[in-house]
Amino acid sequence: MPMITFVEPDGTLREVPALAGESLMAAATRANVAGIIGECGGSAMCATCHCYLVSGDLPAPGPLEAETIEFVAQNTRPESRLTCQITATEALEGLVLQVAPR
């Protein structure tokens, strides 16, 4: 069970366990991480799970994720990600994500 760190909008660090196979958005909403809404349930429709990758390695976003970031998310940066499109694996242990402002 990888531990993922989310930096909440007020700077609070939240270390959250993610179940293998679930999305990081699901792990964050279960733990009530501030600022992660996941309104569309993980379909890359709403960008309410937008985070910045602070440290750790992730596969590059797929076309769906990249396009939704470009056209929906606010305050985008090169390190923007939709956490609903990232599946938890052991390899993500120690990943740090900062919740993006909306």
Next chain:
Amino acid sequence: MNGVVILGAGHAGSQLAVSLRAEGYGGPVTLIDASDALPYHKPPLSKTFLMDPEARPQPLRAAQAYEAAGVMRLTGRVDAIDPAARTVTLAGRLLPYDDLVLATGARNRMLPDLAGAANVHCLRDLADAQRLRDALPGAQRVTVIGGGFIGLETAAALAGTGRSVTVLEAAPRVLARVAAPETSARVEATLAGLGVTLRTGWVGRGWRRESDRVTAIQGDGEEIACDLVLVGIGAEADTALARAAGIACNRGILTDAGLRTGAPHVWAIGDAAETPHWQLDGAAVRIESVQNATDQARHLARQLATGWTEPFRTVPWFWSDIGPLKLQIAGLAARADRRILRDEGARMAVFHLEGDRLVAVETLGSPADHMLARQMLEAGRTPPDGVLLEGPAAIKGWLAAA
């Protein structure tokens, strides 16, 4: 102060409960549902939840979110509402309210002859999904009645598991009521590629039953044998409590543009509500979507918390994940009189226009077009046909320049 009592803890009710507090509402907030499950996302029930026997429902928000907002969650069946006395009857107990919100959702239509058969299913809530998932191990031949979103999403999911899946649709094409012919054709081709057998124009003649199971669906001169039947023929608003209380209903619980029902201090939101729509010159419409449910909830929360009042007006949007296809729809196409198709294979967009005005856009595999469609509809702006045909970059440029 008795506060706000919300009936139904689906997407709409759950959103309203937490939004009331976020908008500064100071009174008690009570969220009542027949199920004690933590309110959950419904869309995954026809996809990821169904496919993984270990999957758990995905909560809309953590239990702590309700606690932090001071929301009291109650479980039980509401027997009656009394707008004159401003009470609801929950399991025989009277509960007073200042404002009552009916977020009672919708119920699946069922074919009366099939209701109660052991291997006949429908899919709307967690109990339906659990029952269907539990039945899948023994079901090799699956027949889906109805080529709508739920049926097609489920058919696509099951086709990947080695099952023989047949979809029966009475109309000449799937999604006939909700999508353009070009969209239907692409969806049909994709489903066929997944191995789903599609029978459009199906004329049902009956069923073969053995004890408590349906073993075959009968059409004109043929039978389709089945181990499991999923009925996906749409839903009807759950208006029972409202009707019993004398609140005006049509296809849904009728509201004005501010989400008020015909009874004072009673409001309706989400799948259950039938509300005047700005895209239809104020004609009332019932919309079944997550977006409509949560946006109406946020709108009503602000009204109840602050006294602010405005007509509800958002661009409707919707999505359906059918196997590898992502279908996205923005706007209402009901009054469109022409359409423009841009088909680039994997990426497709259908623009619906009423005269010179864009009213709805369907996209397959093109989130950029979908997001731009929402912006155009919100702003009430329609680019020239040539710009729509050119692609998302051109539309984006036109929106920025004009």
